[in-house]
Amino acid sequence: MGELLQPTHLLLILVVALLIFGPSKLPQLGKGLGEGIRGFKDGVKGLGGGDEPVAKPEPVKTQTQTQPTEVK
DSSP states (O other), X not given: OXXXXXXXXXXXXXXXXXXXXXXTTHHHHHHHHHHHHHHXXXXXXXXXOOOSOOOOOOOOOOOOOOOOOOOO
């Protein structure tokens, strides 16, 4: 068994994609796929390196509510 993605396989995938999505939709799909891969790489880079310090979230300040006092 040879390599999984030989040039003829890639050509066949491209032809099938053209038939399914049409030539007008392929640039949009390619752009979306590229942005998704870029976002994934950025996310993975942020998990492993630890180069940048992580900002600690500020504590949530809550207001205490007082019960009204009874007037006698």
